[in-house]
């Protein structure tokens with residue numbers, strides 16, 4: 184028994200923000216952003232569109248990509264997000280309801296940029312435990328709402344979007360079967376990337392003084408880019424090597440390395456460590472930025488929709504993010520329809 188990928192879809196909010204747009208209000212430049220990160224433009228939510236709406240759009244597209252009866256078959260919805268609609272409740276039940284999936288099992292999980300890998304493993308676990316036969320799993324992020332747009336060290340990096348997959352019960356030797364997985368974390372470095380305010384730690388510490396007592400900066404992302412960069416390269420490389428070993432694949436077996444898009448230099452550095460040639464490294468950060476848990480499914484959808492990723496191709500997935508947390512998995516790409524995200 185295995186969890187098998189049976190459908191994929193993605194969605195980006197319509198508002199495009201270019202490097203030139205950012206340079207109009209920030210002390211930065213198109214040249215700096217492109218050469219240091221590989222990003223040319225990204226999407227921002229606007230007009231009340233938020234994580235739930237992005238998740239619904241991506242989920243609907245993944246259901247359309249899956250077999251015709253997918254809507255009736257789905258018995259669990261999982262949403263990975265680090266930019267929740269609100270602190271409580273989870274958004275997944277609302278997404279299930281808005282997609283007409285009825286009273287199915289539904290929950291959120293949080294693992295920042297490794298959210299898609301953790302969510303894939305959790306969704307596969309629902310299928311393995313018998314709790315579900317078909318899972319709609321969505322990575323959805325409106326993370327730019329948590330980024331201080333006056334902070335040039337973080338504002339250019341992030342973008343909003345959602346990517347979704349349908350997973351069904353199947354056989355380990357069929358195309359689309361997920362696994363093995365490699366997952367890991369290092370909570371001793373949690374402060375390298377954090378949004379300090381809004382949770383129980385801040386609420387308890389401010390003794391009920393109210394939000395006015397919290398420094399404004401604490402409501403936004405704080406990130407130490409340089410040490411994160413090093414950690415990202417180290418852990419994605421080690422995790423990818425570990426999962427390849429468990430899968431009994433060599434680097435030469437990998438047709439596509441689909442790595443979390445935090446910075447094109449990180450993805451290329453990992454590929455170099457793995458000795459993977461550049462033409463097998465998937466990249467779309469130039470037009471989406473870092474979309475956290477939506478990053479890997481949006482990239483898979485992009486390369487499948489443009490015909491580069493073909494049925495039978497061997498895919499290595501790897502991601503790293505806040506927590507710290509990281510994860511990798513492999514699969515042989517199945518024959519699924521993918522529609523370009525505009």
Ligand code: ACO
Pocket residue numbers: 210211212215216219220295296297335336339340376407408409411412415445446449473475503504505
């Ligand atoms: N425009 C112009 N100059 C800038 C900008 C900007 N937007 N931002 C920083 N600079 C300057 C700095 O002030 C610094 O100037 P100085 O040398 O005079 O002091 C110089 O550029 C270099 O700054 P660094 O921070 O060292 O730049 P670096 O090359 O490390 O790139 C970046 C920064 C893009 C953030 C990189 O460190 C990175 O990608 N880190 C990893 C991020 C990551 O992986 N996060 C985890 C996943 S996200 C998640 O989980 C939510």
